Amino acid sequence: MPYQEKKIIISMISSLLVLAAYWFYIYQNYPAEITTTPTNFRFWGKTILILIPVSIVSRIVIMILFTIANRIATREEEPSFSDERDKLIELKAMRNSHWIFILGFFVAMGSLALGIAPYWMFIIIILSGFISEMADGFSQLYYYRKGI
Amino acid sequence: MAKTPINNDIRKLRFNQDEMTQQQLADKVGVTRQTIAAIENGKYSPTLELAFRIAQVFSLPLEEVFTYNPEDTKK
Numbered sequence: 001m002p003y004q005e006k007k008i009i010i011s012m013i014s015s016l017l018v019l020a021a022y023w024f025y026i027y028q029n030y031p032a033e034i035t036t037t038p039t040n041f042r043f044w045g046k047t048i049l050i051l052i053p054v055s056i057v058s059r060i061v062i063m064i065l066f067t068i069a070n071r072i073a074t075r076e077e078e079p080s081f082s083d084e085r086d087k088l089i090e091l092k093a094m095r096n097s098h099w100i101f102i103l104g105f106f107v108a109m110g111s112l113a114l115g116i117a118p119y120w121m122f123i124i125i126i127l128s129g130f131i132s133e134m135a136d137g138f139s140q141l142y143y144y145r146k147g148i
Numbered sequence: 149m150a151k152t153p154i155n156n157d158i159r160k161l162r163f164n165q166d167e168m169t170q171q172q173l174a175d176k177v178g179v180t181r182q183t184i185a186a187i188e189n190g191k192y193s194p195t196l197e198l199a200f201r202i203a204q205v206f207s208l209p210l211e212e213v214f215t216y217n218p219e220d221t222k223k
Contacts, residue, residue, distance in 0.1 A: 002182050004182070079180055081180075083178070083179035083180050083183050084179065084183070084194070084195055084198060085179065085180075085182075085183040085186060085192050086180070086183075144182075146191070147151075147152070147186060147189075147190070147191025147192055148191070148192055
């Protein structure tokens with residue numbers, strides 16, 4: 001399997017693990033804030049703001065570990081640059097990912113318009129961010145394997 | 149996904165150049181080996197600049213390396 005594909009799969013798995021671990025932590029420590037205080041925007045603001053740096057740092061650490069492990073296991077070097085095909089695949093995957101996030105945003109706003117508890121809006125926003133990241137990974141894998 | 153309408157003779161040309169490897173060609177034109185493989189298999193149409201760089205490696209005009217066949221996309 002080419003390095004790029006392995007990197008995408010690891011990135012997707014790390015996204016899943018980081019979100020699951022963070023959500024588990026929030027659910028264990030702040031169960032009341034999630035559902036019983038539907039207008040506690042401060043809690044949700046902090047949750048999302050903390051998730052962003054936690055996610056970035058965790059993924060950087062996971063990618064460094066992957067690069068080291070991959071180097072030891074396969075003696076394969078990381079490509080030193082991304083060429084025009086890599087960039088085109090990245091752009092197309094990002095386009096798909098953005099469309100999914102926009103859809104999630106509309107669903108989140110729809111939930112508010114329908115009078116559903118506001119905490120659902122935040123959950124939908126976080127989920128659509130995660131799903132759009134997965135879509136980015138799957139799109140890249142698809143374009144690498146099937147062509148563009 | 150359908151093949152691109154641009155065909156090429158890169159595989160044959162590499163063979164004629166002392167069995168040049170995909171990696172060697174990739175290094176000469178500044179892309180990854182996977183991109184050369186994708187071009188050879190018709191899974192990626194290179195940019196005009198890359199197509200010219202590939203043709204230059206083989207010292208051939210562009211049309212002797214790449215040919216345009218729109219019928220291929222209908223297959």
